[in-house]
Amino acid sequence: MTTADGAVIGTTQIHGNAPRNKAFNIVLLGDGFTAAQQGAFDAAATAFVNALLGTNPFGDLRPVINVFRVNVRSTDSGADDPAAAGGTGATARTYFDASFGGGGIRRLLLANTTTVLTTAAAQVPEFTLALLVVNSTVYGGAGGSIGTYSLAGGATEIAIHEAGHTAFGLADEYPYWAGGNEADRQHHPATEPGEPNVTINTNRNTLKWRWAVAASTPIPTQTNPNPAVEDYSPSPVPAGTVGTFEGAHYYHAGAYRPEWNCKMRNLGVEFCAICKAVIWNRFRPLMTQEVRASALMSVVARYPEHLDVFAVGPDGRCVSNWWDAGSGWAGWFSLMGGVAAPGGAGSPITAISRYDRHLDLFTVGTDNRVYSAWWDASSGWSSWFVLGSIRCRPGSVVTALSRYTDQIDLFTTDESGRTMTLWWNGGGGWARDWVHLGGGIAANGAPVTAVARRPHHLDIFTVGTDNRVYSAWWDQRSGWSGWFAIKGITCRPDSTVTVVARHPDQLDLFTTDSAGRIMSTWWNVTGGWANGWFQVSGGVASPGSDVTAIARYTGHLDLFVIGTDNRVYSTWWHEGGNWAGWFNVSGGVGRPGGQVAAISRHAEQIDVFVTGSDGLAYSTWWNGAGGWAGWFQLGIT
Numbered sequence: 001m002t003t004a005d006g007a008v009i010g011t012t013q014i015h016g017n018a019p020r021n022k023a024f025n026i027v028l029l030g031d032g033f034t035a036a037q038q039g040a041f042d043a044a045a046t047a048f049v050n051a052l053l054g055t056n057p058f059g060d061l062r063p064v065i066n067v068f069r070v071n072v073r074s075t076d077s078g079a080d081d082p083a084a085a086g087g088t089g090a091t092a093r094t095y096f097d098a099s100f101g102g103g104g105i106r107r108l109l110l111a112n113t114t115t116v117l118t119t120a121a122a123q124v125p126e127f128t129l130a131l132l133v134v135n136s137t138v139y140g141g142a143g144g145s146i147g148t149y150s151l152a153g154g155a156t157e158i159a160i161h162e163a164g165h166t167a168f169g170l171a172d173e174y175p176y177w178a179g180g181n182e183a184d185r186q187h188h189p190a191t192e193p194g195e196p197n198v199t200i201n202t203n204r205n206t207l208k209w210r211w212a213v214a215a216s217t218p219i220p221t222q223t224n225p226n227p228a229v230e231d232y233s234p235s236p237v238p239a240g241t242v243g244t245f246e247g248a249h250y251y252h253a254g255a256y257r258p259e260w261n262c263k264m265r266n267l268g269v270e271f272c273a274i275c276k277a278v279i280w281n282r283f284r285p286l287m288t289q290e291v292r293a294s295a296l297m298s299v300v301a302r303y304p305e306h307l308d309v310f311a312v313g314p315d316g317r318c319v320s321n322w323w324d325a326g327s328g329w330a331g332w333f334s335l336m337g338g339v340a341a342p343g344g345a346g347s348p349i350t351a352i353s354r355y356d357r358h359l360d361l362f363t364v365g366t367d368n369r370v371y372s373a374w375w376d377a378s379s380g381w382s383s384w385f386v387l388g389s390i391r392c393r394p395g396s397v398v399t400a401l402s403r404y405t406d407q408i409d410l411f412t413t414d415e416s417g418r419t420m421t422l423w424w425n426g427g428g429g430w431a432r433d434w435v436h437l438g439g440g441i442a443a444n445g446a447p448v449t450a451v452a453r454r455p456h457h458l459d460i461f462t463v464g465t466d467n468r469v470y471s472a473w474w475d476q477r478s479g480w481s482g483w484f485a486i487k488g489i490t491c492r493p494d495s496t497v498t499v500v501a502r503h504p505d506q507l508d509l510f511t512t513d514s515a516g517r518i519m520s521t522w523w524n525v526t527g528g529w530a531n532g533w534f535q536v537s538g539g540v541a542s543p544g545s546d547v548t549a550i551a552r553y554t555g556h557l558d559l560f561v562i563g564t565d566n567r568v569y570s571t572w573w574h575e576g577g578n579w580a581g582w583f584n585v586s587g588g589v590g591r592p593g594g595q596v597a598a599i600s601r602h603a604e605q606i607d608v609f610v611t612g613s614d615g616l617a618y619s620t621w622w623n624g625a626g627g628w629a630g631w632f633q634l635g636i637t
């Protein structure tokens with residue numbers, strides 16, 4: 001009945017070792033277990049951990065999950081089971097006062113929520129989710145500010161379903177309220193539910209899970225032919241298809257679920273893709289991020305006190321994290337279900353900020369088409385959409401630049417290596433389709449890089465099929481030049497030609513030659529192209545690693561690369577002097593063929609991002625006052 005009917009015995013951590021302030025902490029509390037029955041509670045708690053970690057996506061999230069059991073003895077065994085709700089009429093004096101028959105529905109298992117929450121907080125102050133395990137074999141559970149479940153058959157499935165409500169705000173996707181086929185549950189009210197996994201909306205352009213719906217999937221995907229009853233006919237589409245399936249959120253019709261089946265609809269099946277994404281994004285901020293070493297992370301400073309970082313996971317998943325001077329790192333999150341192409345070295349995400357409240361992203365998807373998405377401070381993230389009709393070489397890089405606020409120019413290589421461009425401007429939107437830049441064919445793996453020295457001028461670079469460096473330029477007055485070779489070097493076929501314009505009349509190029517040596521040349525308006533290439537301070541890159549270059553101000557350059565010993569190296573040049581020697585940045589070690597992302601938010605600041613030797617995303621920074629900081633794993637601050 002009350003806390004007088006028992007006592008807290010103690011708390012034991014039964015899974016995990018993540019720091020509690022950066023973990024998802026689950027507290028299991030027992031009710032209706034007598035002092036002699038604590039072994040049964042311990043066994044139930046262990047069964048829950050095994051079931052949870054065996055359920056997608058919790059297995060992947062294991063490193064940030066802690067589970068604790070709070071042993072509590074009750075005077076009596078079991079729980080109340082009122083006869084009025086069809087129960088046995090049993091009563092039990094228990095610490096949390098659990099009772100079946102909530103709202104007249106026997107399976108609705110309620111308890112003293114305040115006692116559960118205060119006990120959980122007293123035992124594990126950092127707790128995220130409190131689940132009450134009730135010592136009864138009567139079927140039941142509930143999700144609210146706490147989750148409850150009993151020891152009926154399939155108990156752990158009930159526990160995970162109820163956690164779906166309590167921890168992740170998921171709705172029930174089944175189409176009945178109590179007994180089933182109720183006359184007052186035929187049509188869902190015309191109000192959009194707040195939960196992320198049910199909807200009354202069948203407009204594919206505004207659907208809340210539109211990012212996960214293939215263009216070929218009909219919307220609605222399945223309708224209930226007779227709303228008087230629940231529809232359990234087979235799915236008209238293959239299992240795993242995301243669309244809109246009628247019958248959800250306690251109604252036979254008028255409400256839709258994302259997949260034909262889901263753990264929020266039936267026990268014993270997986271969560272649907274939308275529920276998985278919700279769960280995943282609840283955990284992402286707690287986790288460090290494993291990233292492809294070979295795909296450059298993209299970093300953008302929309303303004304000097306803010307960074308947005310974009311990376312691709314080993315499974316191709318597009319993720320982001322951001323830092324703000326006021327709040328630190330936010331933690332990783334998935335970008336609208338985007339998956340980047342795994343081919344070649346793996347396509348990166350390219351990001352640009354045309355103005356401080358807007359981001360544009362580009363990548364090559366698993367179908368080798370170019371995709372874009374954007375974020376605006378006023379409306380948040382768009383879904384991903386296809387740009388043009390080309391298919392890229394697997395692993396192609398989409399180079400993007402904004403010469404001025406209302407202009408985007410894109411460059412990439414199609415499946416036959418042709419150098420292609422597409423543009424957007426505020427007046428006309430996206431151009432009709434990609435255009436081949438006359439004659440340009442890139443060596444396999446070589447991206448097209450670009451710089452805008454002035455708003456109406458572009459210079460582009462690639463490594464041709466003869467492994468020489470080629471360039472072309474565009475000027476508003478004269479259009480595109482032809483391609484021409486910048487002589488004196490034979491590159492690795494997959495080399496990137498990195499270009500920096502320190503000022504409008506200067507270009508500095510960096511690349512790796514066939515021996516991996518880090519080479520440079522330059523152009524300026526007075527002297528034209530320099531006579532040949534030179535090796536920068538004897539530097540040699542790890543095979544597959546490219547040179548990253550930034551100009552913090554007009555007379556200064558900083559370079560970054562992964563060396564042949566896989567360490568992160570840097571050097572710099574200052575106007576009037578020679579190149580400094582290469583030095584290892586704060587002891588950092590990357591992966592073979594890794595890339596170093598670097599940005600200068602202001603003249604006395606550099607932020608650097610790299611995939612560490614353990615595959616996780618790391619960052620460090622330099623500033624004029626304090627020099628180089630140590631490396632830290634990029635997750636949440």
Ligand SMILES: [Zn+2]
Nearest residue numbers: 197262272275
């Ligand atoms: Zn679902």
